[in-house]
Amino acid sequence: MSASSEKRFLRALRGEALTPPPFWLMRQAGRYLPEYRATRAEAGDFLSLCYTPDFAVEVTLQPLRRYGFDAAILFSDILVIPDALGQGVRFVKGEGPQLDPIRSAEELSRLDPERVLPHLAPVFETVKRLSGEIPQTTALIGFCGAPWTVATYMVEGHGSKDYAATKKWAYGDPEGFDRLIGLLVDVTTDYLIAQVDAGAEALQIFDSWAGVLPEEAFTRWVTRPIGEIVRRVKAARPGVPIIGFPRGAGLLYEGFIDATGVDAVSLDTTVPLAWARDRLQSRCCVQGNLDPILVVTGGQAMLDGIDRILEILGRGPFVFNLGHGIVPETPPEHVAQLADRIRSFQG
Numbered sequence: 001m002s003a004s005s006e007k008r009f010l011r012a013l014r015g016e017a018l019t020p021p022p023f024w025l026m027r028q029a030g031r032y033l034p035e036y037r038a039t040r041a042e043a044g045d046f047l048s049l050c051y052t053p054d055f056a057v058e059v060t061l062q063p064l065r066r067y068g069f070d071a072a073i074l075f076s077d078i079l080v081i082p083d084a085l086g087q088g089v090r091f092v093k094g095e096g097p098q099l100d101p102i103r104s105a106e107e108l109s110r111l112d113p114e115r116v117l118p119h120l121a122p123v124f125e126t127v128k129r130l131s132g133e134i135p136q137t138t139a140l141i142g143f144c145g146a147p148w149t150v151a152t153y154m155v156e157g158h159g160s161k162d163y164a165a166t167k168k169w170a171y172g173d174p175e176g177f178d179r180l181i182g183l184l185v186d187v188t189t190d191y192l193i194a195q196v197d198a199g200a201e202a203l204q205i206f207d208s209w210a211g212v213l214p215e216e217a218f219t220r221w222v223t224r225p226i227g228e229i230v231r232r233v234k235a236a237r238p239g240v241p242i243i244g245f246p247r248g249a250g251l252l253y254e255g256f257i258d259a260t261g262v263d264a265v266s267l268d269t270t271v272p273l274a275w276a277r278d279r280l281q282s283r284c285c286v287q288g289n290l291d292p293i294l295v296v297t298g299g300q301a302m303l304d305g306i307d308r309i310l311e312i313l314g315r316g317p318f319v320f321n322l323g324h325g326i327v328p329e330t331p332p333e334h335v336a337q338l339a340d341r342i343r344s345f346q347g
């Protein structure tokens, strides 16, 4: 496909510097939009929203209609994998996800990898429908949670502040914990390949809790598993760009890029911009990293934050995004002002 006809988001992931840069926002479909809240109420519960293609397609399209983002991300969740494995996942209002925890390698027999792809058939149907419904110039992103972050929910049984139960198992029985990570590498690889076969044009791997691990543990349970998933997906489906998001990686971002072979890396809010330009953008496309709370604040503070990112990262291979997902209290009109500001950037 000639460069000029390829979608701008995909061109940036392949290393082109584009002005203005393409952009989308993590959690662009979500509770900050009244139309999302209406569909969510109609669906009844969160997993029904994820597993009913009519609903999942609708909420994926809602932010595109408003803001014309350069990418659409499949509406699903990283926790559909433990749900598909048979662990039992519930999203409790005001408490977030609740799972029946798995605390040792002996309990892995509760999980059934064979049921994953059949259980997730509605998600692939959503991807297939989206690939025929999104605008011609908008790229479709498939995604998964990285093995470490998914494992933290499976072991803790809910979100956590210190991930003590997961770390105790990992540090106390590393070979046993490796079995959980290995199982997640296997089923996640198959899940991503199936998303590509249904029409996903790029993939993002969310390791939202990577930053809680010290260097050696980060290498063993963030970098190596993601690198193995990237290697297997690229061997099976060459040419599909993959974005890695090891949130909180700090100085470990550099080694992560070199060791995993990702095409792009998503930066969390704390990554210094000049360091990212000099040390990371020379290695691959970078994505990020506005503080989502600046989109809540809006006004000149938000505009200044956008401008500074565009000034420093906007002349290399770059996708504008947030440093983490949009938060529910974000005024939708601030997202419209953000979109206008990025589109008016002339380099």
Ligand SMILES: Cc1c2[nH]c(c1CCC(=O)O)Cc1[nH]c(c(CCC(=O)O)c1C)Cc1[nH]c(c(CCC(=O)O)c1C)Cc1[nH]c(c(C)c1CCC(=O)O)C2
Binding pocket: 025, 026, 027, 028, 029, 030, 031, 040, 046, 073, 074, 075, 076, 077, 078, 079, 091, 096, 097, 143, 159, 206, 208, 325
């Ligand atoms: C850690 C994580 C999860 N899910 C996800 C991550 C990694 C990204 C990140 O770090 O935010 C990823 C995710 N979750 C969701 C998407 C779909 C894409 C999109 O929203 O644009 C994506 C890409 C929908 C969702 N996933 C969830 C919501 C909120 C559901 C609702 O109450 O309507 C959405 C829109 C639920 C969820 N899902 C998860 C938690 C902790 C929660 C509860 C917290 C919260 O309510 O925001 C797990």
